[in-house]
Amino acid sequence: MSDSPFGGLFGDTAEIRVLQEIVADPFSDYTHHDLMELTELSDPSVRRGLHVLLNQGIVTNVSNDRRSPLYRPNRASKKLTALMFLAYAILDDENGEDSMDMAVKGYCEPRAPYIDFFEMPTAKKEGVRDFDGARVYLSQEITRDLRGVLREILKKGCKEGRLDRITVSR
Secondary structure (H helix, E strand, C coil), X not given: CCXXXXXXXXXXXXXXXXXXXXXXXXXXXEEXXXXXXXXXXXXXXXXXXXXXXXXXXXXXXXXXXXXXXXXXXXXXXXXXXXXXXXXXXXXXXHHCCCHHHHHHHHHHCCCCCEEEEECCCEECCCCCEECCEEEEECCHHHHHHHHHHHHHHHHHHHHHCCCCCCCCCC
């Protein structure tokens, strides 16, 4: 088993070490200091690695703070997705497992249509917003029927001025 990032496939540069940390947990946000600690690299090395990842669209700067920027993996990046599959493949080859197959299957399988129902958020004392709601999965037939019913309700609500806000997402 190799201690090099990505099993040594791309060598062991500062950029690859930073990339490996991002790929290992693409659901976290990172500061420059976080990446220095995780990779055990110097400030200039991490800066160089982040510069490459920003230019490639694998991470984005999600803060306005010039002194302590916050970096977030760009989960819409196909490059990041491919690198995550590669990380699974390397582990699978080393450990004789099939986690990449399961990850690819989860990525490729069609997702059932669903609708989220949420109440308007309420403010709590600590400033944390609380949402009550439910996710309901629907068959395609029910989805078509519900779409028509909702369209009529929304038209009526707009005409009568009873709608506060409509948010539609895919």
